[in-house]
Amino acid sequence: MVSGLINANPIVYEKKERRVRNEAAVPDEYAVEPIDQLEIFDILDPEHPYSLEELKVITEDAIEVDNERSYVRVTFTPTVEHCSMATVIGLCLRVKLMRSLPSRYKMDIRVAPGTHATEAAVNKQLNDKERVAAALENPNLLDMVDECLAPSYA
């Protein structure tokens, strides 16, 4: 393991005001509320200190979702170019979505173009089903992912 933090003092950005959903005045019991950008964003980043949003790792705009075609694509930005944690972050995002979205969804997790030294390798690794499955077979890795995700279920 690397000793010490890779990016010990990251820039913390101001949070954007969360978009408030305008609810219908008289709620319709049978109306469908489709899964949308904001909901995915809420899944990935519930409020806690130094959240992914404050570090600009993911933003609401970086999420594309198509409920009809059951497709979601998340583009995230590591804080530094050579961040060795990029794959772990990506894996966590993926696991969180896998556990939170209906099984019909196909998901695509990517590093934002030009923000990481080994961008292609990371993308390939994150979207290879076999490799993700294998990673989650690894007890150490799984524990790490669970630890990362634990606060997000609070």
Added chain:
Amino acid sequence: MAEPSQLSQYIESFVDSSRSPTQQAASLEAIASLLKNNQLTIETLVREMEGYLTTVDNIIRARGILLLGEVLVRLATKPLDDATIRSLIGFFTDRLADWRALRGALVGCLALMRRKSSGGMVSGSDAKAVAESYLQNLQVQSLGQYERKLSFELMECLLERYPNAVASLGDTLIYGICESVDGEKDPHCLMLTFHIIEVLSRLFPDPSDALAGFAHELFEILGCYFPIHFTHQKDEDMTIKRDDLARALMLAFSSTPLFEPYAIPLLLEKLSSSLPSAKLDSLRYLTDCTMKYGADRMAKHIEAIWSSLKEAIFTSLDSVLLFTPESLEGSDLPKNEIAAEALSLLQKHIVQNTKLFLDLIVGDEDISMIFNTISYYKNYHEIPLERKQRLNAVGRVFFTTAKASQVSCNRVFECFFSQLMDILGLSARNSSGQPYFDESILISKRCNHGALYLSIEILSACRDMIASSETILAATSHTEETWKHLLQSFSPALTMGFCSAFICSSEGTHDAATYIGVKGLLILATFPGGYSLISKTVFEKILVTFVSIINEEYSKRLSWKLALKALVEIGSFIERYHESEKESSYMDIVVEKILSLAFVGDFGIPFPLRLEALSDIGTSGRSYMLKVVQGLEEAIYANLYEVYVHGSTNSAEIVTHLLKCYSDKVIPWIRCEKGFEEVLLQFAINIWNQIESSMHFNASQTNKKGVLDVMMKAMKLAVANCSEEKQNIIVQKSYNILSSSISFPLEELLLQERFQIAQEVDNSSSRDEWVLSLFAAVTIAVHPQTHIPNTRSIVSLFMTTLLKGNVVAAQALGSMVNKLDLKSTSGQTSSDCTLEEAMDIILNLSLWIFDKNSSSSIQSKMISVHDTALNDLSNGVGSCTSLQIHAILGLAWIGKGLLMRGHEKVNDITMIFLQCLQSSGRAGISHQEKSISENNYKLDLHNSVMKTAADAFQILIGDCEQCLNREFHAIIRPLYKQRFFSAIMPVLQSLVMKLEPLSRSFLFRASAHVIIDTPLIVVLSDTKKIIPMLLDGLSALSNDVVDKEVLYGLLLVMSGILMDKNGQEAVSDSAHTVVNCLVDLTRYPHMTLVRETAVQCLIAISGLSHARIYPMRTQVLQAVIKALDDPKRAVRREAVRCRQAWASIASRSLHF
């Protein structure tokens, strides 16, 4: 005399350190009681103990001396002769030198020193000897915590009880104390040391005294504790808190003016600290010290204090002013604690050193800079944030300063008020007495928000100062005060200024401008002292302005609200200060105008707003309320007339609003005030009079219902808030009208056969129904003691009416049954009846409907008299069903009345319901019935009847707003729900076992109602038995959409059980069935809340024991995965949590 051997045993067992503490304590108590009962003298004891007290063995000697000391503690109230005390104190004084046996000596000294004079005290010279020995022998800081505490207690006791004796020790004493307290760290001991220093300083009040030389040294010891930093854990020392210590230290700080040269600089230094608690403490200490040290000593620090205070106020105040109606009045204290303390300190200083301090404030550069700022920025919203904070702070400073005293008020007016008037462009012309003109030119200049804001602060301070001075007359006696002169000359112009703030706001729509305008006018209008300060024209102009806003600017929500609030404030101000001159203006201008709103039809203001204005103005004072109530009632009567005679829809709508306003706003206010009962009585009587006089009813069906509902509500509330005598009057009046107008005379009713009901259905006119409903409303609301005439006929009347489907009649009957006397009283006439008799009437009638065969006498009567009617009833399915439904509803309300008072007749009623519930199964038909008429009658009820019977349980046990509650004086037996629950649930359970599965659903429905409305805590105590019913109920109810509310209620009980620890244990046995049921409910299509709660329940279940729930994990996870794709977001969010909770207990393979 006790046996010497026994005594020596006691002594031995105390001194022997190998004995257990309880043994030692017991022997100590034994010796003490011997002494108390005079079975033993102290002398004997001492002689007996001689060996222990003088032995060279340190441990035994220590125990021996301690025994003597502890015994003395227990003899605090027993009289002892002087010689004994003298020799004892001499002994203990001597022993203070014996450090190995110190504890006993300290305890003994303390016990003797604390003796009351009644039982013999230590003499002054002996006390001095103790002090000398103390100072000579004790090295307090080298002792253990407990001994330290004892020594400090001893010193405290010496100082407090023998001040003269110890004071003569002078320097030695002070030096000794300094030495002993230096470096103390234990909180208990610190409390004592702080107090010792406080008392010590009181002992040497004179600056030339011995203390002066030691002041610096003493303060060095004290000063290092400030600010108190308390690191003790919460559970460690519950007895002493940080605040206690801080307070004790504060008293020590302020105990002598000699500390002033050291304390004030320290406090000022800590005031600039960044720690809020230190700041707060410094301010509090400064306040206390200022008061105690006196003006002369504080004078040299004044500049430093002002600059520190200014800094504290400037940085701690909120930068944003609130412009809400709530903050219009009563926001005098800033929320920030530091700012509040700082301002109160400022006020203390101004009072103490008026001249010096005012010079500082007047000459302050920061304040003059603020004046530059406000003249630069015209609009409040343009001012930068930190400037706003400054402005706010300066406002508060002005407020505090001007409020402090007349002199300071004068000064502020002189220096700042005139400056502000200059900025606003009001000064030059007015001081020379010329009228103000050129409004249009000056408007822009007058709109300077900053200047207006500051003037408001000054004015409100001035107003508060007058209001707080002894009498209003005091204000008039200061005719020569500068502020008064300035105020009088500027008030007309200022009024214009504030008004123009409004006018500006209409262009830019700024909250700030509106708020400032309203607040300024409000303050000007609420100056006490009649018209001596603010002239009548100005006052009236202000009122007119507000009223015109109310009338015209209703589209602007904020300014409308503010103006209304201001008017209410002015009204209650007049009421509070008994300003009779202003009251007449207020009445003429405000109340009359607003009242007219209730009448004028086409004014443009939405009607609810008018009523809001009306009722708010009313609440500001009694005389206004009277006026408002009058107006309101007149409007109600006028519109009711329209409704009665012409059936006008428009009037019906208006009268609905008016009555709502009356019952929602006016009656609650009257309830809080005393002496308005007459008004309510008049209201009720007038309503009845009006009905009496209008014989022809034209109210159309459509609008009638709404009006009647609100009218009944108002009538109920009005009657409920009257006393019994007044209620009697109303009841009599309404009874007269009822008996004269109802189509069939009451007396004959009893004689008539009851079976005409079915034919009577549409006989009565709409006016009769109206009268009857209102009469029912009156009956619902009366006290139990109120007399209802001719009860027997009324019960029958209500009974027949409720069979027509009139719910109010049923509720009224329920209330009557709830309140009727159990025993007949002496003054009863034949037409009255007791509860028993009333119940007989009711039950006879209802039994006939359901169980007619079981009562053959009624049957025979019925057949002989009204054969055709009977046939109609039992054969005509439609009318029969609806009749039965009405009867069940009626019985439910009656049963509720009985249940709440805890009467056993309720069982008869529930039995009827239960029979209805099991009808189609035929199991419940009585044997009698089978034998008599197998062919004629089967209790084969329609489904809707059974459903009503099930829902009747909801009425029985649920709370109701319309009747039978505390407000309407119902008799409520404590825990009646509990009793009913435990009585009915076993019955329902056994019935469920008896019936076929198909016919159980109504039983489940009934039990669901019972479970929902019973307090959760009761259900929890019986969870094991309830769970099967509850689960069956959940699945039975999930079949029909209309039951969704009941289903949700039942599910909430389930989740309540799952959240409780005992409930969880009870559930864990039947976890499997519970999970099955909940999994089904996660797919319930008709209500999101049900699905969401079901998923939450599943989360709660995941907390049960692992062995119980492990087998269910696959089932739950599959259900939850489906829930992840739920159409509703809330359900999906819970599903994510639920999945996580269950996945973590599942095996890795399920975990992807």
